[in-house]
Amino acid sequence: MKESELQRLAEQGNGRAIAEVLKPIFRTQQIHVITKIEGVNLLKIQLESSVTPDRAIAEEILAPWQQIWQTNLTKTVIVEGWQFGETEASWQWTIVKGLLSQSAIKQSPDSFAAITSPKKAEFDNQQISQKLKKSFAQYLWQTNVSPLNNALMIKLVVLDQRDRREYCDIVRQTLQNLDIKEFTKIHLHVYQRKQQKYLLKTSFALNQPLPNITLTKSYSTRSLPTASQSAMLIGCILGVVLFLFPLSRFVLNAFLTLVHEIGHAIASWIFGIPAIPSFDFIFGGGVTIGLSSRPVTLLIFAIYGGLAYLAFLYCRNRLTLIFCAAIALIYGLFLITNWDQLSIISMGHIAEILVSFLCLYFACGKYFCYVGGEQTIYAMLGSFSFLENCSFFWNLIFNASFKAVYYQGKGGVLDNDLVRLSQVIAPLSLENIAALLLLISLMMPALAFLTFRYESRWIPTFYRMCQRSPQ
Structure with missing residues (x-):
């Protein structure tokens, strides 16, 4: 047309x-x-x-x-x-x-x-964005610069709170250094990450004194909005209902079985043993098929090569270099002390526990939710995983018949994971290991909420680690 x-x-x-x-x-x-x-x-x-x-x-x-x-x-x-x-x-x-x-x-x-569309700037938006990112390097999450008639609209999404006037000073100084003559006015909107309310909303001229800025309340901690509370409550109720009915519990257990075997497979590949996760249609549950009985040297070199390349990319970031060095050291110790097999065996149940944490955390923050209902689904999966993990470890400790069946393993040939762990870790019995994992599982809902609530404490550190040249 x-x-x-x-x-x-x-x-x-x-x-x-x-x-x-x-x-x-x-x-x-x-x-x-x-x-x-x-x-x-x-x-x-x-x-x-x-x-x-x-x-x-x-x-x-x-x-x-x-x-x-x-x-x-x-x-x-x-x-x-x-x-x-x-x-x-x-x-x-x-x-x-x-x-x-x-x-x-x-x-x-x-x-x-x-009708006229917004004034098209005779400058590179990317240039201004990069300058602002450099100026706000320590606490900027995202920036958006757009021309609007004779003004510039600048949106900043920040990681933590600073003096609101500081934002205006840095923006004005950055733009004055660029000598932009096409625009005389700046509309500045500052948000904190994942908060809809403004930290700062003001307009000012580039060559005039800054206005008196009305400050809004800072958000050092996050709280669940009413809509999120309702979605999580519905999701948790659904998780409990699905856990109580045998048919729905059997269906959702397939999800946890897949997570469990993927955990084994990831750990196996990390320690140089190719493996494929799969369902066990003979004895039930799942099984991870190892394609080698010993670590493949090429995969070990690939892991160290990846860490070396990462250290090269972030050679100016001291925090990331320390992190890479620590990972390389721990990885080498695991290979030398034979703790790699211990990690592979335990990663199945650890993956299930981590899934309950991640699903509840995503539900709290509404992360990776693009259509209605996904927040409720995350809450449902998180609550179901939490209940299933706690029930499993509880039965291993206090249910004698359940423990006897678990000791039989798969077809009387393959031992189950926690039995193998109790054989490797001599001081700990099966009940002790199950009690430890039960305690960790019980902590996951509180840990997910606290991770969400105090994001402003840890996300800036994570963000700085992702910068190749932090200032």
């Missing part, structure tokens, strides 16, 4: 044409545009982004369209701001109320000429 025809249809209220015209305009703001027609007289324009789209920016961009649609349309047009993964709009704006009659419509074929 020709561009002129697309523009004409957009003026007349065609939803698909409106979406096609607005997409390139909002793309500079990293906002996705979707249009929905509900009934005869209602058109919804949904603006979606990884963070809640800024309503002020949307109103400024859509202001020329509002003038045209108020003249040309009788239908109601509503603009909504959505964050990816949310089930409800964060804000709603009725751009056209649909009160005009057909007789009041005034056709204006040339009206589209009044």
Whole structure:
């Protein structure tokens, strides 16, 4: 379809044409545009982004369209701001109320000429982003720079809280050093990672004193929003229900079996033994098939080569170098002392425990949740894994018949993991090992929540470790 025809249809209220015209305009703001027609007289324009789209920016961009649609349309047009993964709009704006009659419509074929997209900057956005990342190297998570008429919109997502005025000083100094003459005003929005509320929202001119900045509350710790609390409660209830019914418990145990065997396989490959995880359709459960009885020297060299390459890439990052050296030392000790076999045997149950932690942590932070319901699924899997692990270790300690069956192994030939561990670790019996793993399993829900709540304490360190040249 020709561009002129697309523009004409957009003026007349065609939803698909409106979406096609607005997409390139909002793309500079990293906002996705979707249009929905509900009934005869209602058109919804949904603006979606990884963070809640800024309503002020949307109103400024859509202001020329509002003038045209108020003249040309009788239908109601509503603009909504959505964050990816949310089930409800964060804000709603009725751009056209649909009160005009057909007789009041005034056709204006040339009206589209009044529409101008945001000013295209005669500079490299990437250059400014890189300069800001360097200036904020210690605590910047993400940056987005977009031109908006004669101003620059700068969004910073930070890891921890600093003096809010410091953000403005650093941004202004960075931009003044770049000598940008096309823009005279800066719109600065500062968010803390995974928080929808602003730490700072202000505008200032590049060559004028900074305004009095109204500070918002700092978030040194995170708390669960009401929506997340509801989703996790539903997920945990589902996990308990699925655990109590034998059929659903049998089905979800297949998930834990797969996790268990993948844990064995990963540990085997790390220590130089190729292995394939699989289900055991004869005796039940799973089995990891080792393709070699001894470590393959080539794989050991590959592991050390990878650590050496990582150390080379991060040679200016002292913290990462120390981490790589510690991993190399521990890895060598495990190979020399034969603890590699101990790690391979124990990694099955450790993987199951880690899955309960990760699922609950992802549910708390709503991580990797792109459609509605995924947060509830994470909570369900985390709670089910937690209950299944605790039940298994509890029965090994206090249920004599369960323990007798476990001692029989697979077909009376292959010993189960914890039996093999008790044979390797002489001072600890099967009951002692099960009690230790039970204690670790009981700690996972609290540990997942505390990891989520105090992210601002550990994420900056992790972020600095990922920087090749931290300042």
